[in-house]
Amino acid sequence: MKKSVFSICGMCTVRCPIRVEVENGVATWIEGNPHILGRSLCGKGSAGLAFHYQEYRPQGPMLRQGLRGGGQWKRVTWDTALDYVADKLGRILDRYGPGSTFLSCRGGPFLDLPKTFLKALGSPNFTNHDAACGRNVHHASLSLYGLGRKDFIYDLKECNHLVLYGRNMLESLKVKEAKDLMEALSRGMRMTYIDVRQTVTGSKASRFWMVRPGSDYALNLGIIHAVIKEGVYDAEFIRKWTTGFDDLANIVQPYTPEWAEEQTGVPAAEIHEFVREIASDRPKVVFHPGWMLARYRDSFYASRSTHILNVLMGSVEVPGGQIIAKGPKDYGKKDLNNLGDGVPKPTEKRADGVGWKYPHFDAGPGLFQLFYPAILTGQPYPIKAYVCYRHDPLTGFPDREAQRAALDRLDLIVALDAKFGETTWYGDVILPLSGYLEKDSPIASQKGKTPRFIVRRQAIEPLYDSKPEWWIFKELAKRMGLDKYFPYESVQELWDFQLKGTGFSIADFEEKGFVDPADKAKLFDRENGLKLKTGSGKIELVSPSLEKAGFPSLDIYREREPLPAGTFRLVFGRHAIHAHGHTQDNPLLHEVFPENNLWINDRVAADLGIAEGDKVEISANGVTAEVKAHITPFIHPEAVFTVHGFGRTVPVLKRAFGVGFADQRMAKGCLERFDPAGGGIAYLECLVTVRKAEEV
Numbered sequence: 001m002k003k004s005v006f007s008i009c010g011m012c013t014v015r016c017p018i019r020v021e022v023e024n025g026v027a028t029w030i031e032g033n034p035h036i037l038g039r040s041l042c043g044k045g046s047a048g049l050a051f052h053y054q055e056y057r058p059q060g061p062m063l064r065q066g067l068r069g070g071g072q073w074k075r076v077t078w079d080t081a082l083d084y085v086a087d088k089l090g091r092i093l094d095r096y097g098p099g100s101t102f103l104s105c106r107g108g109p110f111l112d113l114p115k116t117f118l119k120a121l122g123s124p125n126f127t128n129h130d131a132a133c134g135r136n137v138h139h140a141s142l143s144l145y146g147l148g149r150k151d152f153i154y155d156l157k158e159c160n161h162l163v164l165y166g167r168n169m170l171e172s173l174k175v176k177e178a179k180d181l182m183e184a185l186s187r188g189m190r191m192t193y194i195d196v197r198q199t200v201t202g203s204k205a206s207r208f209w210m211v212r213p214g215s216d217y218a219l220n221l222g223i224i225h226a227v228i229k230e231g232v233y234d235a236e237f238i239r240k241w242t243t244g245f246d247d248l249a250n251i252v253q254p255y256t257p258e259w260a261e262e263q264t265g266v267p268a269a270e271i272h273e274f275v276r277e278i279a280s281d282r283p284k285v286v287f288h289p290g291w292m293l294a295r296y297r298d299s300f301y302a303s304r305s306t307h308i309l310n311v312l313m314g315s316v317e318v319p320g321g322q323i324i325a326k327g328p329k330d331y332g333k334k335d336l337n338n339l340g341d342g343v344p345k346p347t348e349k350r351a352d353g354v355g356w357k358y359p360h361f362d363a364g365p366g367l368f369q370l371f372y373p374a375i376l377t378g379q380p381y382p383i384k385a386y387v388c389y390r391h392d393p394l395t396g397f398p399d400r401e402a403q404r405a406a407l408d409r410l411d412l413i414v415a416l417d418a419k420f421g422e423t424t425w426y427g428d429v430i431l432p433l434s435g436y437l438e439k440d441s442p443i444a445s446q447k448g449k450t451p452r453f454i455v456r457r458q459a460i461e462p463l464y465d466s467k468p469e470w471w472i473f474k475e476l477a478k479r480m481g482l483d484k485y486f487p488y489e490s491v492q493e494l495w496d497f498q499l500k501g502t503g504f505s506i507a508d509f510e511e512k513g514f515v516d517p518a519d520k521a522k523l524f525d526r527e528n529g530l531k532l533k534t535g536s537g538k539i540e541l542v543s544p545s546l547e548k549a550g551f552p553s554l555d556i557y558r559e560r561e562p563l564p565a566g567t568f569r570l571v572f573g574r575h576a577i578h579a580h581g582h583t584q585d586n587p588l589l590h591e592v593f594p595e596n597n598l599w600i601n602d603r604v605a606a607d608l609g610i611a612e613g614d615k616v617e618i619s620a621n622g623v624t625a626e627v628k629a630h631i632t633p634f635i636h637p638e639a640v641f642t643v644h645g646f647g648r649t650v651p652v653l654k655r656a657f658g659v660g661f662a663d664q665r666m667a668k669g670c671l672e673r674f675d676p677a678g679g680g681i682a683y684l685e686c687l688v689t690v691r692k693a694e695e696v
């Protein structure tokens with residue numbers, strides 16, 4: 001028997017809508033949802049079948065035997081595993097208080113369940129992966145608009161000129177965005193790509209600037225200087241919607257394009273030419289802030305200045321520009337009901353200090369890395385339990401050894417995941433999640449040009465003894481006497497609860513896999529209707545909240561020190577075939593891209609006597625690894641580059657185990673090194689040495 005199911009990809013955090021074909025209970029084909037993606041999918045999404053039909057994933061609940069990370073597990077029943085977790089969590093709460101549990105996740109659209117569970121325990125300590133990703137950009141966005149990074153979308157369909165700072169849209173990809181980009185380039189959109197290395201995305205650009213590592217802020221200051229000096233900004237928009245323009249003009253006064261050339265290596269004449277181009281292309285110009293713009297302790301200002309360039313272009317809320325994402329409420333419609341709204345707000349302050357010790361940070365997911373000092377010091381109160389939900393901080397955050405030392409102080413680590421990650425493997429209990437084709441998920445509400453409700457539907461039966469989230473969190477809550485916060489017995493009842501009052505039922509999702517609460521895109525009125533959430537209701541080029549927290553609105557530029565001889569900045573990034581650290585063991589993807597290598601500038605390599613394919617030794621802070629060299633002129637001489645996610649230490653990952661090297665292991669000491677204004681981890685302050693490996 002054949003059937004077709006609309007669902008949502010789970011191979012990376014983008015979660016593209018998909019259509020799955022199933023024959024006699026076996027998934028045989030996955031493609032992009034034709035109503036949204038015209039059937040397109042990326043390589044990772046296409047390898048989703050290979051993920052499901054392989055045995056190297058948790059096949060049932062497991063309790064650790066022996067030491068953490070030692071790999072000795074006992075298969076147990078779901079009742080045994082859930083009773084164990086509920087009992088242990090209950091005793092920790094009784095002894096150390098409601099805040100003693102923290103929960104982290106990778107982010108994504110289905111977070112009502114884990115957040116509700118944590119809130120029901122009385123803990124405010126929800127956190128996620130974003131300090132290793134887009135926190136600087138998010139906080140920069142908040143400081144200007146009162147809106148976060150996900151409150152904007154970038155309208156490539158009508159854009160005249162797209163400026164990317166290492167935002168590698170064709171390799172670190174979202175299928176819809178990658179398609180929009182290719183279409184925009186085909187119709188003649190200009191693209192300026194700025195990075196310390198060339199990428200697939202950059203190879204399609206009309207301009208590529210290879211900048212000195214860490215100098216993005218200098219480049220932006222030079223561009224802002226020229227934009228203001230030439231008077232090519234949107235004066236009317238600035239007058240109406242911003243505060244602090246004169247201060248901005250004063251701050252950038254010394255930073256000429258000629259000065260920027262000295263800092264970045266980009267010729268001043270090219271900066272002037274670029275400014276003339278964007279002057280003619282605006283307002284349909286997007287300076288895309290991305291999320292990993294740069295990773296230094298002052299990168300917040302690179303992010304903030306990128307947002308400011310959009311403001312100067314007047315590209316806010318115009319077709320082809322930066323558009324405020326709309327939810328159902330912007331159309332006067334009801335949004336989904338959240339379980340968490342029915343749970344009392346925890347009374348404890350956050351253990352990571354976000355919102356009180358660090359008042360300028362958004363308390364939403366806080367900052368993951370700041371839970372480690374809280375665990376180690378017991379301040380502001382003891383943290384004794386960790387629920388790790390589809391997250392792998394031992395791969396995503398720096399300094400695995402320092403993280404493990406902190407995790408060892410916990411009484412309980414519970415991992416919920418569909419695969420083995422480094423952190424799952426370090427847990428005490430593994431509660432295996434069903435693969436994304438094997439489960440129904442709650443409905444998600446997505447903001448965008450128009451809002452959308454979308455749902456993941458089960459396509460096949462679970463291949464192993466795994467369960468969906470909606471069941472696991474409910475069962476745990478039931479055992480802890482908290483089931484009143486999970487008022488459903490089946491996923492159908494959960495959907496009914498979510499949809500109550502919206503005018504939709506789950507049957508409405510059958511036709512296309514989603515429903516649209518509003519059918520026509522709209523823009524807010526730029527005369528009177530921009531809904532900004534700053535104190536002034538305007539775009540704050542000078543930010544009172546930042547300055548109150550002791551940070552300037554725009555900092556002076558601090559020149560990067562020359563690197564010590566023989567050292568390089570270790571830059572990491574993505575390849576289209578792998579999703580960060582979670583696909584290295586996929587049979588198909590492993591076959592296409594089995595291991596990472598190290599990009600080295602060709603002139604540097606010649607000086608070091610290194611040729612293409614040679615084994616090199618990369619070292620930092622007492623950690624050494626061997627990796628193959630890739631020699632290229634397309635990387636700045638001060639940097640070396642690798643694809644993140646390799647060097648796995650979990651022995652059951654039969655293909656990925658021990659293959660390639662783990663960049664984050666080199667970043668010893670970087671766990672405490674983060675941008676004080678933006679919160680992002682300063683990965684790129686890790687310097688490495690490279691030499692040809694000795695032949696044995």
Ligand code: SF4
Nearest residue numbers: 009012015016042045
């Ligand atoms: S980008 Fe690729 S892997 Fe990620 S959700 Fe979309 S199809 Fe899946």
